[in-house]
Amino acid sequence: xxxxxMPLWEVFIRNRSGLPxxxxxxxxxxDATMALQAARDVYTRxxxxxxxxxxxxxxxxxxDPSDKEEMFEPTGSKIYRHPxxxxxPDDVGHM
Amino acid sequence: xxxxxxxxxxxxxxxxxxxxxxxARFQAIVDREDKVEPNDWxxxxxxxxxxxxxxxxxxxxxxxxxxxxxxxxxxxxxxRKAALLAKVQDEAGHGLYLYAAAETLGVSREELYEQLxxxxxxxxxxxxxxxxxxxxxxxxxxxxxGAAIMNQIPLCRCSYGPYAxxxxxICKEESFHQxxxxxxxxxxxxxxxxxxxxxxxxxxxWWWPSLMMFGPSxxxxxxxxxxxxxxxxxxxxxxxxxxxxxATVPQGRHLGLTxxxxxxxxxxxxxxxxxxxxxxxxxKRVLSGDGPCNRQRxxxxxxxxxxxxxxxxxxxxxxxxQTERNSAAKIAAE
Ligand SMILES: [Fe+2]
Ligand SMILES: [Fe+2]
Numbered sequence: 001x002x003x004x005x006m007p008l009w010e011v012f013i014r015n016r017s018g019l020p021x022x023x024x025x026x027x028x029x030x031d032a033t034m035a036l037q038a039a040r041d042v043y044t045r046x047x048x049x050x051x052x053x054x055x056x057x058x059x060x061x062x063x064d065p066s067d068k069e070e071m072f073e074p075t076g077s078k079i080y081r082h083p084x085x086x087x088x089p090d091d092v093g094h095m
Numbered sequence: 096x097x098x099x100x101x102x103x104x105x106x107x108x109x110x111x112x113x114x115x116x117x118x119a120r121f122q123a124i125v126d127r128e129d130k131v132e133p134n135d136w137x138x139x140x141x142x143x144x145x146x147x148x149x150x151x152x153x154x155x156x157x158x159x160x161x162x163x164x165x166x167x168x169x170x171x172x173x174x175r176k177a178a179l180l181a182k183v184q185d186e187a188g189h190g191l192y193l194y195a196a197a198e199t200l201g202v203s204r205e206e207l208y209e210q211l212x213x214x215x216x217x218x219x220x221x222x223x224x225x226x227x228x229x230x231x232x233x234x235x236x237x238x239x240x241g242a243a244i245m246n247q248i249p250l251c252r253c254s255y256g257p258y259a260x261x262x263x264x265i266c267k268e269e270s271f272h273q274x275x276x277x278x279x280x281x282x283x284x285x286x287x288x289x290x291x292x293x294x295x296x297x298x299x300x301w302w303w304p305s306l307m308m309f310g311p312s313x314x315x316x317x318x319x320x321x322x323x324x325x326x327x328x329x330x331x332x333x334x335x336x337x338x339x340x341x342a343t344v345p346q347g348r349h350l351g352l353t354x355x356x357x358x359x360x361x362x363x364x365x366x367x368x369x370x371x372x373x374x375x376x377x378x379k380r381v382l383s384g385d386g387p388c389n390r391q392r393x394x395x396x397x398x399x400x401x402x403x404x405x406x407x408x409x410x411x412x413x414x415x416x417q418t419e420r421n422s423a424a425k426i427a428a429e
């Protein structure tokens with residue numbers, strides 16, 4: 001096939017539960033308007049969504065999975081960032 | 096299943112040499128039921144198997160729209176027409192979720208289409224049978240979607256994240272497909288003698304091809320051990336086929352239908368329905384391109400792709416012109 005490739009868009013939908021937009025897949029479309037249209041048809045056929053975002057896939061900057069350790073490990077050792085690290089006398093009750 | 100052809104040997108199996116360390120870490124991730132995500136390291140053979148499986152599955156959903164689409168304009172009522180239209184649209188959606196999942200493995204949509212249109216890629220043998228009467232729409236929903244569900248539920252736990260997530264969406268939608276099909280069969284079975292005969296005839300023609308959807312018998316299937324170890328597949332072809340028979344036979348008997356298998360009987364001891372031998376020669380013939388409708392299905396797909404080319408081209412040119420116009424207007428305004 002010698003056709004020009006159709007641009008790829010990532011699709012995010014927010015359902016009515018009040019949660020943030022969540023990635024749900026991707027669509028191919030020539031422009032943003034048609035990407036929104038396609039995202040509606042493909043990902044929200046049963047009232048799954050009250051809002052859709054689309055963004056060109058090429059615009060997404062992602063962390064490198066091979067850097068996972070140095071990127072996220074430092075927080076693992078900082079247990080003092082969690083409430084359970086601190087002792088509160090029993091008779092003070094729930095805090 | 097929709098990926099029956101996976102059990103056909105693949106040429107040139109490469110060894111992932113020198114990656115032993117990474118491979119061990121990868122297998123550990125899989126073993127503890129974590130998900131593998133698109134940019135994670137994975138063995139080349141895992142990637143290749145997934146591309147083949149997910150794209151075959153996608154192609155099946157897309158080709159599968161044809162036998163049912165055949166009856167949209169002739170559905171017997173507005174209710175049935177609306178339901179069938181929605182079902183066929185869902186199948187298009189399933190195909191698109193799956194193409195999107197396959198693309199995360201580094202293959203382009205254009206390549207995937209090309210593989211289907213050139214005949215290089217396979218799709219499920221079931222969609223190469225014709226839909227001769229309205230009862231076939233009932234039989235497809237009940238049996239074909241029923242068999243698909245049996246196979247797809249375990250795929251929701253597949254080790255590859257994007258595939259598992261696509262399968263979860265698909266499974267949520269399949270239940271309506273099977274129920275609307277069974278309802279069509281039940282309505283026909285409660286109707287006139289002619290309608291009952293139509294339902295029986297559809298079962299006669301769709302039963303064996305539905306059993307073939309689960310792929311070759313375990314003793315003849317390749318690739319199984321790798322895909323099991325990688326947790327792409329969780330149950331063997333024969334296990335899933337048996338589950339389908341056990342679930343479906345009582346449903347058919349409830350409608351007063353007879354299964355076209357003289358050897359079918361309930362084995363009290365095993366607690367399973369025993370069934371006769373599948374015609375494996377027919378299975379191979381249909382899968383390799385020589386079924387009743389293979390040529391027609393491919394021809395329709397190629398024509399649709401060619402007919403849509405000018406629309407895609409025009410939309411891309413329009414998009415480019417809009418971008419140019421917008422940036423020209425921006426420059427003028429500055
Ligand atoms: Fe489907
Ligand atoms: Fe379906």
